[in-house]
Amino acid sequence: xxxxxxxxxxxxxxxxxxxxxxxxxxxxxxxxxxxxxxxxxxxxxxxxxxxxxxxxxxxxxxxxxxxxxxxxxxxxxxxxxxxxxxxxxxxxxxxxxxxxxxxxxxxxxxxxxxxxxxxxxxxxxxxxxxxxxxxxxxxxxxxxxxxxxxxxxxxxxxxxxxxxxxxxxxxxxxxxxxxxxxxxxxxxxxxxxxxxxxxxxxxxxxxxxxxxxxxxxxxxxxxxxxxxxxxxxxxxxxxxxxxxxxxxxxxxxxxxxxxxxxxxxxxxxxxxxxxxxxxxxxxxxxxxxxxxxxxxxxxxxxxxxxxxxxxxxxxxxxxxxxxxxxxxxxxxxxxxxxxxxxxxxxxxxxxxxxxxxxxxxxxxxxxxxxxxxxxxxxxxxxxxxxxxxxxxxxxxxxxxxxxxxxxxxxxxxxxxxxxxxxxxxxxxxxxxxxxxxxxxxxxxxxxxxxxxxxxxxxxxxxxxxxxxxxxxxxxxxxxxxxxxxxxxxxxxxxxxxxxxxxxxxxxxxxxxxxxxxxxxxxxxxxxxxxxxxxxxxxxxxxxxxxxxxxxxxxxxxxxxxxxxxxxxxxxxxxxxxxxxx
Amino acid sequence: xxxxxxxxxxxxxxxxxxxxxxxxxxxxxxxxxxxxxxxxxxxxxxxxxxxxxxxxxxxxxxxxxxxxxxxxxxxxxxxxxxxxxxxxxxxxxxxxxxxxxxxxxxxxxxxxxxxxxxxxxxxxxxxxxxxxxxxxxxxxxxxxxxxxxxxxxxxxxxxxxxxx
Numbered sequence: 001x002x003x004x005x006x007x008x009x010x011x012x013x014x015x016x017x018x019x020x021x022x023x024x025x026x027x028x029x030x031x032x033x034x035x036x037x038x039x040x041x042x043x044x045x046x047x048x049x050x051x052x053x054x055x056x057x058x059x060x061x062x063x064x065x066x067x068x069x070x071x072x073x074x075x076x077x078x079x080x081x082x083x084x085x086x087x088x089x090x091x092x093x094x095x096x097x098x099x100x101x102x103x104x105x106x107x108x109x110x111x112x113x114x115x116x117x118x119x120x121x122x123x124x125x126x127x128x129x130x131x132x133x134x135x136x137x138x139x140x141x142x143x144x145x146x147x148x149x150x151x152x153x154x155x156x157x158x159x160x161x162x163x164x165x166x167x168x169x170x171x172x173x174x175x176x177x178x179x180x181x182x183x184x185x186x187x188x189x190x191x192x193x194x195x196x197x198x199x200x201x202x203x204x205x206x207x208x209x210x211x212x213x214x215x216x217x218x219x220x221x222x223x224x225x226x227x228x229x230x231x232x233x234x235x236x237x238x239x240x241x242x243x244x245x246x247x248x249x250x251x252x253x254x255x256x257x258x259x260x261x262x263x264x265x266x267x268x269x270x271x272x273x274x275x276x277x278x279x280x281x282x283x284x285x286x287x288x289x290x291x292x293x294x295x296x297x298x299x300x301x302x303x304x305x306x307x308x309x310x311x312x313x314x315x316x317x318x319x320x321x322x323x324x325x326x327x328x329x330x331x332x333x334x335x336x337x338x339x340x341x342x343x344x345x346x347x348x349x350x351x352x353x354x355x356x357x358x359x360x361x362x363x364x365x366x367x368x369x370x371x372x373x374x375x376x377x378x379x380x381x382x383x384x385x386x387x388x389x390x391x392x393x394x395x396x397x398x399x400x401x402x403x404x405x406x407x408x409x410x411x412x413x414x415x416x417x418x419x420x421x422x423x424x425x426x427x428x429x430x431x432x433x434x435x436x437x438x439x440x441x442x443x444x445x446x447x448x449x450x451x452x453x454x455x456x457x458x459x460x461x462x463x464x465x466x467x468x469x470x471x472x473x474x475x476x477x478x479x480x481x482x483x484x485x486x487x488x489x490x491x492x493x494x495x496x497x498x499x500x501x502x503x504x505x506x507x508x509x510x511x512x513x514x515x516x517x518x519x520x521x522x523x524x525x526x527x528x529x530x531x532x533x534x535x536x537x538x539x540x541x542x543x544x545x546x547x548x549x550x551x552x553x554x555x556x557x558x559x560x561x562x563x564x565x566x567x568x569x570x571x572x573x574x575x576x577x578x579x580x581x
Numbered sequence: 582x583x584x585x586x587x588x589x590x591x592x593x594x595x596x597x598x599x600x601x602x603x604x605x606x607x608x609x610x611x612x613x614x615x616x617x618x619x620x621x622x623x624x625x626x627x628x629x630x631x632x633x634x635x636x637x638x639x640x641x642x643x644x645x646x647x648x649x650x651x652x653x654x655x656x657x658x659x660x661x662x663x664x665x666x667x668x669x670x671x672x673x674x675x676x677x678x679x680x681x682x683x684x685x686x687x688x689x690x691x692x693x694x695x696x697x698x699x700x701x702x703x704x705x706x707x708x709x710x711x712x713x714x715x716x717x718x719x720x721x722x723x724x725x726x727x728x729x730x731x732x733x734x735x736x737x738x739x740x741x742x743x744x745x
């Protein structure tokens with residue numbers, strides 16, 4: 001685990017001695033910036049220090065100190081350690097902070113999320129609406145003083161449950177069986193949905209009105225979703241169309257929101273692992289990987305050697321099956337209804353069989369533990385795995401390429417459509433294959449190696465046009481590279497214990513913060529965890545790749561056709577479990 | 582060439598109208614293409630070549646609620662999604678059935694908090710619950726078989742009372 005000391009950190013204090021201080025709390029790193037100078041410092045961080053990729057921006061509620069903190073994680077696309085800077089404000093409403101959307105447009109959704117869940121107003125943000133909860137929701141659920149109506153206790157296990165007391169259904173406490181508070185004077189009979197107008201007006205605020213302020217009528221607004229066959233789940237998109245050309249587009253999400261962050265803060269560290277499975281449900285192994293890596297960073301424990309190899313094998317198998325499904329789904333959305341996906345699913349089933357053999361579950365593996373993994377790979381499964389990796393998967397990948405790549409319709413639909421150039425991709429904090437297809441060779445396995453990826457010989461797949469065709473082809477490249485890693489890992493895998501720790505229901509995590517990130521198949525999957533030494537995290541935040549990648553969709557789509565937008569959604573490879581959390 | 586001549590050659594099968602209708606309904610039940618979360622992926626797996634739900638006349642997923650008889654609620658239903666789900670259900674033509682696939686749709690599953698309905702039966706009536714997180718494709722197929730059994734046992738009288 002490479003957590004190099006950040007040498008450039010001291011520079012920020014030297015550069016701005018008056019309003020930047022080092023974060024001196026135990027276990028914390030980074031800088032605290034004064035609120036008034038946030039924009040100035042952020043500009044310097046991007047332009048002078050070269051941290052061009054703002055990956056995560058999230059809030060923390062320090063209710064005891066009466067402070068609200070916003071944490072920014074900036075990285076360089078050339079690789080290396082990141083820079084963390086924070087800004088603290090008094091926890092008195094209205095909590096206001098300057099928006100960084102002009103410096104890193106990729107912060108758009110993350111600021112909206114902070115507004116939604118923490119109630120931080122970002123001045124200068126052009127479209128600050130709720131993003132995960134619905135308009136008209138009462139309160140900001142991630143604040144520490146916000147309690148749900150069926151609130152039992154701060155953390156699990158709840159005392160009301162066995163063995164300390166009778167088991168009672170929380171639902172019975174409320175005769176209407178609805179775990180919801182409504183705003184004061186709320187009358188469902190008279191309620192008028194308010195958010196919709198804001199949404200439609202936000203599509204294109206300027207061109208929709210003429211000089212007199214009346215709404216023009218020559219454009220139509222089309223709602224796609226939340227139930228739409230090609231939005232990959234329950235994404236809703238409001239599109240403004242001029243004929244068939246998109247002139248404005250806003251994604252609406254939150255239809256699968258269950259507040260993963262808050263569930264995490266309620267659970268113990270171990271209890272969170274199965275929840276991370278359900279983030280990006282195609283890639284439960286990658287999610288486990290990111291989470292345990294972060295907690296291990298906090299706990300400062302080593303990982304058993306054999307377990308490191310097993311982890312890499314599982315993560316790469318996950319990547320292979322994710323990309324296979326991606327190709328199948330992209331074909332589905334392009335109109336090649338189901339035949340290519342059937343081919344993809346066939347291979348995926350074989351990989352899922354392996355997962356099932358080692359973890360007991362096909363999809364929700366819950367396989368990683370702090371310090372290692374939960375079960376060893378049996379020898380016969382290892383042999384099966386070798387057959388799959390050395391023989392079958394390379395052949396099948398070639399076969400799929402042979403079937404599809406030269407297809408005239410496919411090329412016509414993909415080539416030159418939705419070009420995302422490198423600058424824009426970085427600007428919008430896009431990560432993963434989409435960024436690499438735009439010509440930025442930024443892969444966390446190389447750029448900021450975690451686990452044992454520095455031992456393997458592989459290339460970072462990169463393409464240069466940034467169009468849909470490159471995005472499609474780069475998936476094949478990545479499958480090949482993953483297979484290369486798998487081959488090496490399977491040859492080198494040592495014997496020995498699979499966990500460096502004793503199995504424990506409760507782990508001791510020292511106080512402090514950690515941001516761990518892994519290269520999930522969709523992009524950078526980050527976990528930001530703050531521990532205060534208690535059995536459950538004080539703050540638990542997931543930085544999902546799909547969510548941030550979706551920020552770029554608005555600018556990518558303007559001017560293209562609506563049918564291509566459907567393909568673009570497939571290309572971004574979003575998954576709603578991760579997007580809505 | 583009257584129809585009587587042909588009938589004589591074919592042989593005639595007699596049955597009740599009820600069982601003929603129910604037979605038709607079970608063997609061409611069109612589920613709605615409606616995936617919410619993790620279970621939707623297993624629903625796709627159930628359709629894929631390894632499990633092949635089309636053996637039971639279930640391969641035709643309809644994207645439009647107006648063309649489907651069966652809603653498979655595959656995944657957790659959030660409070661924000663609830664009204665949408667209800668509207669989709671209302672748009673489906675009668676007769677219609679609902680399968681709550683997975684723990685989340687059946688009872689809230691592991692997501693016991695304010696944002697998730699503790700079971701989709703708070704929003705729409707459910708005929709069959711399939712347990713599992715997510716249920717294996719075999720489990721879903723079993724759920725579908727169960728609903729077929731249920732439909733085969735339905736009578737016109739029940740319908741008449743239901744839609745009075």
